[in-house]
Amino acid sequence: MLFILSIGGSILAKELKPESFMAYAAALKELSSEHDIVVITGGGAAARDYINVARCTGSNEVECDYIGIDITRLNAKLLISALGDAAYNGVPHDYREAEKALNSGKIVVMGGVIPGQTTDAVGAILTEYLNAKMFVIATAVDGVYSADPREDPNAVKYDTMTPAELVKTVITTEMKAGSKSPVDPLAAKIIERCDFETIVMDGSNPQNVLNVVMQEANNTERENVVYLGTRIISKKI
Secondary structure: OEEEEEEOHHHHOOOOOHHHHHHHHHHHHHHHOOOEEEEEEOOHHHHHHHHHHHHHOOOOHHHHHHHHHHHHHHHHHHHHHHHHHHEOOOOOOOHHHHHHHHOOOOEEEEOOOOOOOOHHHHHHHHHHHOOOOEEEEEEOOOOEEOOOOOOOOOOOEEOEEOHHHHHHHHOOOOOOOOOOOOOOHHHHHHHHHHOOOEEEEEOOOHHHHHHHHHHHHHOOOHHHOOOOOEEEOOOOO
């Protein structure tokens, strides 16, 4: 089975420590022994720092997007380094390159693709394009909330929701380069349009992500799957 995994830069490169990349590499290697994987890495704080400087020095939003894409690809290269021979030796720059890289039988790791698309949106598009089993978004919060739980103590977490409900919840998120949201509006609209199963979860512990994917792969009845996060329910299931 093929799974698409988007790992937020706030998880993978929060403090840019090798331990974070090595921990995810170990989990991904274990997963790849039974399944195909494409990983999309986010930019995190480093991308936002570079984008902020670029914006303050006169760069427009498209130029800022390109800078963010460069940082996501640097994070992809670091994860490839941690994976060693288990990874495809290169960072695909578009969806067709990712498809070709999958033929290697190795873990494919990539970053951003074009301006205006977050790495979550890249993951959503890849899920549809490659007809993957599921899209998993590993982020810094444990699911989708009615509001930012770090700012609103009354925010309610959703255990399950429809793609339309996801769009309604995140639609107010700014679409500027470096914006933060568990799922950005573009990714949410792609999930709604293509209607595939998605899980948004806390990715701080790579083992939890591994467990979720393995449970999804080994259970035919989704009600029997134990997971951490919010499940976006597909009408196809």
